[in-house]
Amino acid sequence: MSTDEQDRTDSEPARARPAPASAPADPTSAHQQRLTPVERAIDRAAHRLLADASDRGIRAGLIEFLVFGAKQAWACVFGAALLAVIVAARLWYPDDATLAPNDALTIAAVVIQVVMVTTRLETGRELWVVVLFHVTGTVMEIFKTDVGSWAYDGDGVLRIAGVPLFSGFMYAAVGSYLVRVHRLFDLGFTQYPRRWLTVIAAAAIYANFFTHHFIVDLRWVLLAAVVLLWWPTVMHFRVWRRTYRMPLLAAFALVAVFIWFAENIATWAGAWFYPDQADGWQPVSVSKLVAWFLLMIISVVLVTFVYPPRPSAGASDRADG
Template sequence: MHAIRQLFRFAYLEALSCLFPALIFLTLAVLKVVHVPYIPRYDLILLVCIAIQIFMLWSKLETWDELKVICLFHVIGLGLELFKVHMGSWQYPQEAWTKIGGVPLYSGFMYASVASYLCQAWRRLQVRLEGWPRSLWTIPLGAAIYLNFMTHHYIYDFRWVLTLLLFVLYFRTWVHFKVGKEQYRMPLIASFLLIGFFIWIAENIATLLGAWQYPNQEAGWSLVSIGKISSWSLLVIVSFMIVGQLKHVKETQSHHTDFSIKG
């Protein structure tokens, strides 16, 4: 019974952490069937996303520090979207006032929602990392993974090389988290794959609801290629590396401050 209670408690904490992306999915679902006159759908989604962000801050479900990380991801996501849409990887076929280079501004919130989940899960589950590699290796590798999403259109796709480097760099890294008073841990690589898989499921739901469209879905919706799991896993890894690096730096600074005070 204790294990079942812990499982439900973990599911509850995860659900709370997923509130931002869940509300975005709800918005996509509602606006798929409800049409508001005179306001393009993409623009309405943007307004709702902004309202959700304000609500998350007002209700203290998110902190101001977490908002800074979310804004960073918004910019990173929009940059990737602008390039990918330009290259024809996917498209946003509907008209909107708030489209730049064929990309509606609400799309950045989908990346921001991943950051929101990571930050909130980190706080609620009291995540602690063991064996986190040096910044000398994590930052260049994260940058290389992000750039590979763009450069593979021109040169060789280094996805699997980068994946191998990830295993080499992080195979000794463990994620410690708490559910209630119980402490658990799992390999960081396993958490990357699990999150990537669930985001792939979310991607199928999002394309079904018309959030964006892949070229093979122009004639009608079809299942997103299973190969996208590797892409989403790498994207989540970059997200986790950024959040993890920021948390690591903050903890290090806090430790030095405490040491100075005690000294």
């Protein structure tokens, strides 16, 4: 064989050899891209602070727990700030102030939202979901107060049909938490139900909040449908160095419980009151937990339009749209 032929023979396999596959995407890097610039800075600082921390033993478990609590608190920042303002108004707002307390709460809620966006604690896409929460919540508030489910005091001018505008921000606070917790914990799911089924369930739940005043209340039927729909779904969430799993229904229930606690604080502070609280505050009925659980489904489905449910790393399950 000639030298030219040998060169040709040696070079042909090289030309035919496929290019090496690119390295798999770093899941940590992908997670960083979902954070806001401020959150990325906090995350990098936390990594530097805990770089030498052990990944085993009691200390590692304690760090995971503390990071979990810090992330949850950070996800709740909008709702916590709004609740703090409501409590502050109850304790210290002057009785002879020209501006009505409800109007002051509305202005404070707007300021909090503006700060969230301008400081890049919330993305533009997420803001639209929060606005949608505000609108759907306000519509329900107008109806529910009209039929006497709960009531607000009559002060202030920033209101629609007797409903102070700050009420919509309380629903927006739930939406803000859900969209933030989704990216902070890098949520993934296995066996998530088809989204068109979840949309039907959410629409039926929302309709029942109105129609049960005129026809049979279907909340228990809807609750059973939700359990059947999400029963197989497992949520995967990353805290620090470890990824944990939890049945998604359990996560829904836990969030509903915390909202119920916040509702007790808000009604004690006089933000609104139920008929059995008209003569003096008492704890909100535990039966409200079912309502909050079902409301969670509406909230979760709305959030999936910003963050479509994606499979956990390494899972073969795919959430169909």
